[in-house]
Amino acid sequence: MFSDFFRKLRLAVTIFVIFFIVALFAIIFGYDGTKLNFIETLEMIAIIFIMLMVLYVIVYYWYGKDYKCPACNKRFCLKKEGKEVAGRESVSVLVKANTRNRDGEVIGTQEQYIPGERVTYKITYICRKCGARCHSAYSKDVSKV
Numbered sequence: 173m174f175s176d177f178f179r180k181l182r183l184a185v186t187i188f189v190i191f192f193i194v195a196l197f198a199i200i201f202g203y204d205g206t207k208l209n210f211i212e213t214l215e216m217i218a219i220i221f222i223m224l225m226v227l228y229v230i231v232y233y234w235y236g237k238d239y240k241c242p243a244c245n246k247r248f249c250l251k252k253e254g255k256e257v258a259g260r261e262s263v264s265v266l267v268k269a270n271t272r273n274r275d276g277e278v279i280g281t282q283e284q285y286i287p288g289e290r291v292t293y294k295i296t297y298i299c300r301k302c303g304a305r306c307h308s309a310y311s312k313d314v315s316k317v
């Protein structure tokens with residue numbers, strides 16, 4: 173849950189920065205109707221340059237953190253090698269079911285817990301730089317019905 177929030181935050185920040193850069197380009201090329209003088213254009217280019225640096229830092233450090241080799245600390249060098257099921261446990265899964273009338277039209281939704289399984293996957297990565305292997309895990313709830 174927590175990491176999911178950070179992933180969404182990261183995506184939102186990335187989109188915001190890209191949007192900002194696009195907006196600055198639009199101002200430089202006068203799409204919003206304003207004409208910039210030479211100094212203002214230079215200022216805009218400087219801001220774009222700074223924003224591109226920010227974008228680079230976000231991608232390299234914030235995204236790179238997820239793809240960093242724990243052995244040699246190089247980023248973006250992990251290659252997915254395989255995925256295997258590491259464990260299964262019984263859980264209740266919340267599902268939304270449509271309630272229908274006699275004509276088959278959906279008249280509402282109903283939430284209910286049904287028996288399910290939490291499957292934990294282990295993913296193996298291999299580093300392209302140093303050849304070390306590392307693992308990450310994630311789990312997914314699936315209904316049995």
Ligand SMILES: [Zn+2]
Nearest residue numbers: 241244299302
């Ligand atoms: Zn490595």
